[in-house]
Amino acid sequence: MPALKSPLIAALLAGAALSAPAIAAPDDSAARVDAIFAPWSGGASPGCAIGVAKNGKPILQRAYGLADLELDVRATPASIYEAGSTSKQFAAAALLMLERDGKLSLDDDVRKYIPELPDYGKTIQLRHMVSHISGLRDWGSVAALEGWPRNSRTATNDHVLEIARRQKGLNFAPGDHYLYSNTNFNLMAIIVQRVSGQTLAEFGRKRMFEPLGMTHTQWRDDHARLVPGRAKAYDRNADGYYIDNVIEDAYGNGGLLTTVGDLLIWNEALDRNTLGISEKLATRAVLNDGKPIAYAAGIVQLEHEGLQEIAHSGATGGYRAWAARYPAQKLSIALLCNAGEVNSTEIGHRVADIFLPPAAPAKPYVAKGPFPSGLYAEVRTGFPLRIAATADGITADGRALKPVSPGRWDAPGGDLIFGKDGSLSRLTREGIMVAFRKVEPVASPAAADFTGRFASIDNPVELVVSGDGNGIAINRPGWPPLKLTPSYKDVFVSEMGLISFVRDGAGKVTGLKVSDGRAYNMAFERSGN
Template sequence: MAMSRMVEIAVGLALIACSAIGQPKGPADPTDRKLKAKIDLLASKIVAKEGPGFSVAVVKDQKILLCEAYGLANVETGTPMTTETVLNVGSVSKHFTAWAILLLEQRGLLSTADDVHKHLPELPGYGSPLTLAHLLYQTSGLPEYLKLFKYAGLFPSDHRTFSDVHEILKAGAGLEYPPGTRWSYSNTNYALLAEIIQRRTGQTFSAWIQDNLFGPLGMGRTRVPESEVAIVEDRAESYWCSEGALKKYITNARIPGPTLVYTSAADMARWMLNFRNNQIGGAALFEKLCTPGRLTSGEEAPYAMGLAQGQYRGNATVGHAGSDAAFVSDMTYCPQSDLGVAVLCNSANIDPLEVRNAVLDLVLFGETSLKRTESKTRAAPPFPSGEAGALRERLLGTYRLEGGGDLVCLSVDGEETWGTYLGQGNVRLIPKDGGSVSNAEGDIVVRALAPEAGPAEKIELNLKGTLLTASRIPESTKEPAGPAAVTGLYYSPVLGAVYSITREDGRLKVSQRRSVGTHDLACAGKDILVCSLGELRLARDAAGDVTGFTLWHESVGGFSFSRVYLGGKPARG
């Protein structure tokens, strides 16, 4: 489920040991031996002793070059990772869902041109047609449910199912933009597609995809668990390293379609060989799956059906990256050379792209040497006082991105500095040389642009290579009509959440007891308060009393909150 997140363009394929799919055994090709030696060396550098690891499979020209596994599937029990170990491949699951939709279209059970309301009539009207193709191409305008859950106060560890997504959408969560006019990555699209598959087939998504995709290809290990307590043979646990300690990531999310396919390197080989041999679906289906969508402007979208098109050193690719819990994965398939790579990791601190790139560099370009990247687990030191502390004070505040309207908030929690973007999650920031701050990985950097001294009026954000500029929102502690005019409790029926506006230490704050947390509010205009969650646009009655607000953020739309008075509304005056 991977990305509070921006689409990662990658793709893939996987393989299995020769004996596992009945291919003849024989002496390894020189390329095979070099590839194994290279990945063995890489694994020795990125897999900690007695720690979690990864499995990798490589196929080319319908032959298996490599299928190996490294590290532990379960650290507590010391169970080793094997090519039969099953891992959650996160958003790599999306192309399985898209493939299932196209199979149903082949069989006449639906059309990708169908309006979504034909299959889900209970959803509200959106003012213009919303089709299955819009869902597949990620051009629907439907908000990301992970963001909706954040605003509703749900934690990642909460038990979350499709019904949670369904209820928020039925209650009136609107579109970010008219369908087909823009592109934005949203897991909501593929959650709805999985539900449509269930309604059209009369089977659970798990059962249908098992019977019609995985089973016919002999993918006996692959499944979509129907509950968090389902027994999945040889399932790996997932881990991440935090503050120098290895921790197990536990999630109770059960929303199939965008994620939740558990598979092995061996099974992925069987599946991805189907890209060329067309045993399930045929060549026309695969071609449609890989063809990008088009916006109403005629511009090509950066996404096909559950797959993204890209390039690696001049070679065209299709595929997807994945992330769910602390599982991370990548599939990359190069159609022109019939080369596929699948990397499945059970540690968020292992970069599957590093493994994938090592494979592509050798197979496509004959490069046997490793190109190492800096560790992703570098410790973040405390933010010091003095010059770096002054830099922090210069940057603190709320900013609006130029051209997009999104809000960025830089704030302090104790001795730590944090940045919040898109109203989701926080990233800890540490000082860097050159008058900037960054996350521990160094791929998110913030620096002041102007003026040269005092609070920055403009900042530059480098978000993993994307440069953005944001302007400070002038802050004022003056409230629209005094403390009593705004402070109180507010309820949103769409989110099912209660927010509280309070005054603490001379500042207005908005909070929610669960995952929303507490955020400083700044006045940005008449009856407009802003924080990293978005804009709070106040509503008043004829007497001028605040009766509620609309919480607006471009990435999720607007949510209406009504004021709640415990014990009755107080008398005026």
């Protein structure tokens, strides 16, 4: 009797429908999908599983390549992969469900639940964390600086908290900017446990996975636990494939073990608002200046070929993932891979294009010179960008760019926009406008100015800078010396990241700052020569 159906029964029925075998895809769609995955469809490589649903019903579920190269086990649509950062929406959903239950509010100060964090003078709200606008440094960047990069030891969420609590600075004031930081979501897992009395793994199983019928899904809170049907992860180098499994127990930022069928169930539950949090999960964050960004709560609101897309990609170890919904077209895509060379977003879009209405052909734009050139630095971070003019257009750090419109060029990380006044800015895919300033390049600064020992003010690490007639190098624990390549005054680039030296009023170098893509201005003070 439909009138007596409970929300739970409705959810279970929805899950059962999506767990059923996929009906045949229309026309030649299956063959076109097969062609996309042809490079991984042989018997000697890892590969991917792909799931497509239309109007809430699976129309295609296929798998390619091997789940285990050593044992020659073929992948199937039921193979379990790790979803990487596609997992973040599940941690965010847990927080939103607790808010719906009246147990917390996204407006709360994170220190209400994690008082171990420093008081930075400005409140970090939970809503800042779910959208990466908190300013918290990414723990992986800090750990790498200390000599143990991601997946080099069995890190836990307690390790993440230990790193976060000793950071004396933020990347930026909460709400001022967007910067992807895994720290937000590992701390959210801790908050879920402290508020609900259940680990995020337990909460997810009882409140999401079991009610929705996601019978093959669990959190990787113990990487050594046996998981029947799990595909091993691989990456490749010049010698071929090698195992690149995840050995971390930190989760919330990633760590969801799942199948493409279960991800389709999840997407359908979000479309139907079965959990009652879909709208908030997909609501774009707003910065302090009132500008909305693309990132919502563990998920991204973008457009693909002019169509609304709600999606998130993932990459951890040798696993790659992507899950997307196109609400107006009632289309859902789930992609999981155990081949590290796969660009999951690019491959996922190619699959989606088979099932979406054809996009209108773009009108080509041909740029006319003269073209700009010079060295620029991001105003906020100092990261350099070298623009060089060519006969046909421009390059950015040696990569040819495609003109979009007058003064605008398609570039990695977002469009570069040149103003008539000579200014340069970047509009990122998240909707952030990043300003640049023009700087004068430096070729060979005096090594003696920079040599010495430098101790971190936040972390148990000391860096040693050495130099001679052959250049300048920097040492960190557990790593060979890294070459410092001069960029502009007192600023160098290296495999460690951006190294910016600090001088006192007399011009003497007294410290340095290390920045990478997810942690800015990690400060070091000169501790000796």
